[in-house]
Amino acid sequence: MTDRTVLIVDDEKPIREMVEFSLERSGFRVVEAGDAAEARVAITDHQPDLILLDWMLPDTSGLDLARALRRENMLGDVPIIMLTARTEEEDKVRGLEAGADDYVTKPFGPRELIARIQAVLRRSGGDEAEENLEIGPLRIEIAAHRVMVNDNPIHLGATEFRLLKFFAGHPDRVYTREQLLDRVWGPNVYVEERTVDVHIRRLRKALDGTGAERFVQTVRGAGYRFSTRE
Amino acid sequence: MTDRTVLIVDDEKPIREMVEFSLERSGFRVVEAGDAAEARVAITDHQPDLILLDWMLPDTSGLDLARALRRENMLGDVPIIMLTARTEEEDKVRGLEAGADDYVTKPFGPRELIARIQAVLRRSGGDEAEENLEIGPLRIEIAAHRVMVNDNPIHLGATEFRLLKFFAGHPDRVYTREQLLDRVWGPNVYVEERTVDVHIRRLRKALDGTGAERFVQTVRGAGYRFSTRE
DNA sequence: CAAATGTGTCATGGATCTGTCACATCCCGC
DNA sequence: GCGGGATGTGACAGATCCATGACACATTTG
Structure with missing residues (x-):
């Protein structure tokens, strides 16, 4: 329900924009790709939770792309919904065999x-978010x-809250400033990378004296990490 | 979420059976009606939690039936989902005005x-506490x-009362203005989001000096929350 | 019918948040 | 130690968000 990333792969920009508009209103983050090559880049960069895949693409068919991605194991269990103008039963069967989870x-x-989308996500994913996260003295x-x-409640700005939430859900792993901007600020937001430093600083200051400030760790030359150890 | 009763009103028996089959597999109880007259009987007899209403019925239109049922107050806040073959936006708007909560x-x-069905039930159901709520000095x-x-009794307008009742039944959780409008004003009411601010203000003013005003909390950038802590 | 009350909308001002910068400080290789 | 790049830190201006009072209109009450 919350904060899922959807990749829309379609060569027609108007359709991508319509989808983006609708989904963002419903609280999804949306990443676009116009062809299979862009799709691969986007999958690597943004690790979407679900893919909307047009049947016809300029460089290959959506079917082939789905099949290839599954074969190359690039997706894990990320579900695919095919977008198609065709209605033939035969195509549906072929699409499902290729690894699509549903059709529109x-x-x-x-x-x-x-x-x-929600039906597919409900089936394939546990809704990970929603429950509280407890890390040491933090809840x-x-x-x-x-x-x-x-x-005792502590006050965080909206950005610091999202940052901490993301960190707490993905501990023991270094994220570059770029990755943090993508996952915390959103894929379509363009701000300076150093802005991350400032919010890290604000988060640390908010946690100062609680014993939790040591969880927010700098990895020089790489980025930041959230971990209870070290 | 389990053991809800759904009334399906449709003159085509195959559709009723398909729906019945699907819903019973998902744990709903299903009651059928083939026309408006049967629907009225079924509503009285079974008090369904949700109604699936076909657009076209032999004795009247689903639209008229929905409107009549709402007007006669036979439904309380039982949600209606319209089933329609038409896709015109105009019809959707008219249907929503008539008291439908969604379309298929x-x-x-x-x-x-x-x-x-689950989306609509999640929105409209779930609250409706019948017994009194006691929160700190509040009853x-x-x-x-x-x-x-x-x-000591305090005076609240109808809207403030519903707002407080909803909040008290769902504490420790942030609701966006949009969600509050949906849950407190109702799914088919269209007012400005800022209106929520004003009623929050009025609620706070009514609670002022009672020690309960601190329960109504603003979460900047997110919405409002009712909580005894913080 | 008039007064009182309830409700939705708006404009305003103040409080808070955010991104950016400049500068200080730190860390690493040399 | 030294130099230079990377990170920490404080300040700031604009943007954003929200509390508040006023007002028009509808509804209810007397």
Whole structure:
């Protein structure tokens, strides 16, 4: 439900924009690709939670791309929804064999699309978010949008909250400033990389004296990491 | 979420059976009606939690039936999902005004239908506490439609009462203005989001000096929250 | 019918947040 | 130690968000 990234692969920009508009209104992050090559880059860069894949692409068919991605194991269990103008049963079968999880037939409306996406995500993924995260003295209450340290609330700006939430959900792993901007600020936001430093600083300051400030770690030359160890 | 009763109103028996089959597999109880007259009987007899209403019925239109049922107050806040073959935006708007909560366009698949049903139930159901709520110095007497603070009644407008009731039933959770409009004002009401601010303000003013005003909390950039802590 | 009340909208001002910069400090290889 | 790149830190201006009072209109009450 919350904060999932959807990759839309379609060569027609108007369709991509319609999809982006609808999905962002529903709280998804949206990444676009116009062809198979762009799609591969986007998958690597943004690690989407779901892929909307047009049947026809300029450089290859969506079917082939889906099959290739599954074969190359680039996706794990990320679901694929095919977008197609065709309605033949035969195509559906072939698409499902290629690794698609569902179909949407053009033309489609935003409600239908969102219903399908949520149905597929509900099936394939545990909704990971939503429950509270507890790390040492920290408790991140997602629903309440609140962070407690030893049962005392601490105040964070919206950006610091998202940053901490992301970190807490992905511990023991270094993220570059670029990756953090992508995952915390969003894929279509362009700010200076050094901005990350400033928010790291603000997060540390907010956690100062709680015993949790040591979890936010700098990895020189690489980025930042959230970890209880070290 | 389990054991909800769904009434399907459609004159085509195959469709009723398809729906019944799908929904029962998902744990719903299903009641059928073939026309508006049967629908009225079924509503009285079974008090469904949700109604699937075909656009075209032999004795009247689904639109008229929905409107009539709402007007006669036979439904309370039981949500209606319209089933329609038409896709014109005009019809959708008219249907929503008539009291439908969502649309499914024929032909639809079982997955889509269930996704919609669950979405609508999630929105409209779930609250409806019947017993009184006590939170700190507050006692919300649902049936009496009255709020007491330390055994002294305080006056609230109808909107503020619903808002407080909703909040008290869903504490420690942030709701966006949009969500509050949906849950407190109702899914088919269109007012400005800022209106929420004003009613929050009025609620706070009514609670001022009681020690309960601190429960109504602003979460900057996210929405509002009701919580006894912080 | 008039007054009182409830509701939605708006404009305003103040508080807070955010991105950026400049400069200080740190760390590493040499 | 030294130099230079990387990171920490404080300050700042613009952007954003929200509280608040006023107002028009509708509804209810007397």
